[in-house]
Amino acid sequence: MTVFHFFNCAVLTFGPHAVYYSATPLSEYDTLGTSVKAAVVYLGTALIKLVCLATFLKVPENDMFDPYQELLKALIGLVDFAGIYFALTQLTHRNISQHHKFQAVGLGWAFADSVLHRLAPLWVGARGLEFTWEYILQGLESNANLVLTVSLAAMGSLIWLRKNKPRTLIPIIYLCAFILATMPTTTSYLKRGLGWQLPNVVSFELFTSLVMAFISWQLFSACQRPSV
Amino acid sequence: MAGRKGRQEVLESVYSVIALVFILVACVELCDAATVVDVYRLIQYDISGVPYGSRLSNLNHHASSFPFSPGTDPSRTVFLINFRDLNLTSIQEYITEKRQLGGLLLLLPQKFSHSNKEAAEEGGQTHEQEQTRGLLIELEQLLIGANIPYPVYFAFEDDKIDAVLDDIKRNDALGQPATATTGGYKFVVSTPEPKKLASSTLTNIQGWLPGLKAAGDTNQLPTIAIVASYDTFGAAPALSVGSDSNGSGAVALLEIARLFSCLYSNPKTRGKYNLLFGLTSGGPYNYNGTQKWLRSLDQRLRESIDYAICLNSIGSLDSELWMHVSKPPENAFIKQLYEGFSDVAADLGVKVGVKHKKINISNSRVAWEHEQFSRVRITAATLSELSVAPGLLESFGGLHDQRPLVNPAAVVRSVKLVAESLARHIYGYQGKNIQIFKDGSSLAVNPSYVTSWLDLLSRTPRVAPFLPKNDPFILALKKELEDHTAEVNIQHELLDGIFTFYDSTKSQLNIYQVASVTFDLLLSLVLGSYLILLFCFLVITTRGLDDLIGLFRRPPSRKMKSG
Numbered sequence: 107m108t109v110f111h112f113f114n115c116a117v118l119t120f121g122p123h124a125v126y127y128s129a130t131p132l133s134e135y136d137t138l139g140t141s142v143k144a145a146v147v148y149l150g151t152a153l154i155k156l157v158c159l160a161t162f163l164k165v166p167e168n169d170m171f172d173p174y175q176e177l178l179k180a181l182i183g184l185v186d187f188a189g190i191y192f193a194l195t196q197l198t199h200r201n202i203s204q205h206h207k208f209q210a211v212g213l214g215w216a217f218a219d220s221v222l223h224r225l226a227p228l229w230v231g232a233r234g235l236e237f238t239w240e241y242i243l244q245g246l247e248s249n250a251n252l253v254l255t256v257s258l259a260a261m262g263s264l265i266w267l268r269k270n271k272p273r274t275l276i277p278i279i280y281l282c283a284f285i286l287a288t289m290p291t292t293t294s295y296l297k298r299g300l301g302w303q304l305p306n307v308v309s310f311e312l313f314t315s316l317v318m319a320f321i322s323w324q325l326f327s328a329c330q331r332p333s334v
Numbered sequence: 335m336a337g338r339k340g341r342q343e344v345l346e347s348v349y350s351v352i353a354l355v356f357i358l359v360a361c362v363e364l365c366d367a368a369t370v371v372d373v374y375r376l377i378q379y380d381i382s383g384v385p386y387g388s389r390l391s392n393l394n395h396h397a398s399s400f401p402f403s404p405g406t407d408p409s410r411t412v413f414l415i416n417f418r419d420l421n422l423t424s425i426q427e428y429i430t431e432k433r434q435l436g437g438l439l440l441l442l443p444q445k446f447s448h449s450n451k452e453a454a455e456e457g458g459q460t461h462e463q464e465q466t467r468g469l470l471i472e473l474e475q476l477l478i479g480a481n482i483p484y485p486v487y488f489a490f491e492d493d494k495i496d497a498v499l500d501d502i503k504r505n506d507a508l509g510q511p512a513t514a515t516t517g518g519y520k521f522v523v524s525t526p527e528p529k530k531l532a533s534s535t536l537t538n539i540q541g542w543l544p545g546l547k548a549a550g551d552t553n554q555l556p557t558i559a560i561v562a563s564y565d566t567f568g569a570a571p572a573l574s575v576g577s578d579s580n581g582s583g584a585v586a587l588l589e590i591a592r593l594f595s596c597l598y599s600n601p602k603t604r605g606k607y608n609l610l611f612g613l614t615s616g617g618p619y620n621y622n623g624t625q626k627w628l629r630s631l632d633q634r635l636r637e638s639i640d641y642a643i644c645l646n647s648i649g650s651l652d653s654e655l656w657m658h659v660s661k662p663p664e665n666a667f668i669k670q671l672y673e674g675f676s677d678v679a680a681d682l683g684v685k686v687g688v689k690h691k692k693i694n695i696s697n698s699r700v701a702w703e704h705e706q707f708s709r710v711r712i713t714a715a716t717l718s719e720l721s722v723a724p725g726l727l728e729s730f731g732g733l734h735d736q737r738p739l740v741n742p743a744a745v746v747r748s749v750k751l752v753a754e755s756l757a758r759h760i761y762g763y764q765g766k767n768i769q770i771f772k773d774g775s776s777l778a779v780n781p782s783y784v785t786s787w788l789d790l791l792s793r794t795p796r797v798a799p800f801l802p803k804n805d806p807f808i809l810a811l812k813k814e815l816e817d818h819t820a821e822v823n824i825q826h827e828l829l830d831g832i833f834t835f836y837d838s839t840k841s842q843l844n845i846y847q848v849a850s851v852t853f854d855l856l857l858s859l860v861l862g863s864y865l866i867l868l869f870c871f872l873v874i875t876t877r878g879l880d881d882l883i884g885l886f887r888r889p890p891s892r893k894m895k896s897g
Contacts, residue, residue: 110851110854110858111849111854111857113858114854114857114858114861117858117861117862117865118861118864121861121865122865122868125865125868125869125872126868126872128869129868129869129870129872129873129876130872130873130876130877131876131877234846235520235522235844235846235848236846236847236848237846237847237848237849242857
């Protein structure tokens with residue numbers, strides 16, 4: 107029975123990525139190569155992050171929220187941002203529109219993140235006899251993460267790739283990008299600083315991801331308008 | 335060509351490595367149970383090939399409380415029963431009708447009874463405790479004497495398992511099938527198949543305290559033997575500590591050895607009797623160890639034994655003591671022995687009665703230890719609080735026989751009784767009112783010594799087949815006897831024939847909270863519809879509704895594309 111549960115959780119964790127790819131025009135323009143490249147960039151970034159974390163962070167003795175350490179962690183988290191920048195600007199993509207480029211990068215990024223962070227715990231944990239809600243929640247978290255990453259990539263593409271943005275929107279774009287980039291720190295604060303339970307944290311993440319996605323979408327289409 | 339071939343080989347080796355990794359990952363078994371509980375298996379043994387006890391050890395079933403709901407299949411369910419609300423007759427029915435269950439887990443109270451003193455203050459409670467103890471004895475005999483084709487385990491109550499039991503009961507009362515949200519539990523004990531123990535060693539420990547020979551006396555000195563069997567037998571071998579049967583006897587023997595070692599260390603007070611102390615094993619199996627020990631004794635030594643006193647279950651304060659003999663009480667030796675005891679007993683305010691039970695040589699059953707002595711024509715008596723001879727494998731330290739059952743004061747009293755009457759016999763003060771081991775003197779019985787040894791014995795399960803030759807406990811007994819006697823011998827013997835035992839007496843129970851099949855099905859339905867909705871939503875927002883409809887109208891989209 108437990109394999110069934112594992113299968114369910116895996117579908118919840120990785121299904122949305124596949125659906126996103128096949129349902130949107132990404133599949134029609136065959137942007138898989140871009141996503142794969144983004145995933146590879148993610149791997150590199152993760153490695154750099156690991157090295158940084160290992161160098162600068164102390165091993166936490168307890169599960170408390172230490173502001174200084176968390177700040178450092180957030181700064182190291184900005185390496186992600188650099189990775190996305192690299193993936194968006196430096197990689198030579200085949201001729202795909204900006205519209206699809208950031209989606210492909212975000213998708214590849216989020217998928218690699220899910221595989222790295224969630225596949226192993228899922229394989230080890232969800233096949234156990236003991237039933238917990240944890241893996242289902244983890245799957246939901248992965249969904250929220252997908253939305254957040256795509257939003258972040260959208261912001262990145264607005265910042266770096268689009269030159270003629272409406273002036274008034276620039277601070278909002280930067281603010282959004284900042285919020286998106288600091289999401290991991292925020293959730294970690296909620297979890298450990300405020301002691302929220304996992305279901306609450308996940309619902310918070312889902313909620314913010316939807317809100318941020320909506321805002322990013324509005325921003326993106328607002329920037330698109332003058333050129334169209 | 336060669337290059338391509340080489341590349342193929344490399345690829346193949348990579349595939350095999352990947353396959354290996356997958357196999358390794360699949361083999362990872364993690365113990366991530368919600369609760370892990372120590373459980374003790376019901377003993378499994380054969381008597382001349384006839385199987386008894388719990389025949390299996392592996393458990394992997396859903397749990398249910400006992401009067402099970404009609405929906406459950408008893409052969410695939412573990413029944414979790416608290417001893418407090420056990421209905422013995424229904425269990426009896428199950429066992430005698432040999433109905434198949436998935437397994438049985440009996441929860442024993444943490445402390446069987448708080449303490450005798452406390453209980454004595456509250457009369458009602460004592461009665462209740464007596465009742466539970468009786469029930470436990472009955473249950474134990476039932477389980478030991480039956481052939482049970484499923485695993486039976488004992489565990490102790492604690493908060494965790496009580497919570498599990500409450501949960502299970504609640505679900506059973508509602509008649510709900512086990513689901514993730516309402517708490518279905520799976521009990522898993524994974525142990526290797528129980529194996530026959532190759533041989534069971536009985537270890538007898540013998541201590542020798544020589545008496546003082548008068549100068550020029552060539553005759554051998556007479557010997558007095560004091561014997562107690564120290565091993566136990568009970569429903570759960572890992573729990574049979576046998577504080578009273580026969581921990582109390584063994585402790586009394588050690589204390590008597592200590593007292594006489596004080597006397598014998600000084601030549602002025604060394605008596606004209608040798609003292610032989612024997613801690614024998616194999617008590618539950620017709621005193622097999624005693625029999626072997628006697629056989630191996632030197633012929634001359636054996637003939638020099640004047641009489642032997644066996645100590646058995648002397649730890650309870652409120653019952654009178656009985657001297658069990660196999661010769662008629664009118665026999666001169668027996669009479670002398672009995673008078674020696676009753677004289678001292680009168681001084682101590684104890685009643686000692688005498689019980690005579692003839693030996694049937696053709697019957698292999700030996701109910702009392704002294705009967706082994708009587709069979710080799712040595713005068714012997716057993717001092718015990720039991721008035722009736724116990725049956726085979728009965729009264730040898732079952733689950734109920736724990737430390738609270740024994741009162742150290744009773745053991746001290748028995749020690750005084752035996753030591754005093756021995757001393758009067760040795761020094762020839764029969765019938766005189768002299769207290770040699772007077773309280774407060776340097777020769778007084780030491781209650782803290784008795785208590786500490788009782789505590790140790792009450793912590794050590796001592797079922798002989800599961801007690802290895804060089805068990806620390808046996809070494810401790812030997813060391814203790816070495817301190818008090820001049821010469822100590824250890825004798826290892828094999829347990830005779832008809833008994834075969836199986837291992838795996840103790841293991842760990844993993845309790846998992848599991849989801850039901852229905853829940854998993856439901857979950858996958860929900861997930862499927864979620865993904866479909868997501869798909870539709872994404873198609874509509876990015877390509878428009880027409881595209882979505884188009885997708886369903888013209889499924890061979892590739893054809894369209896090429897067209």
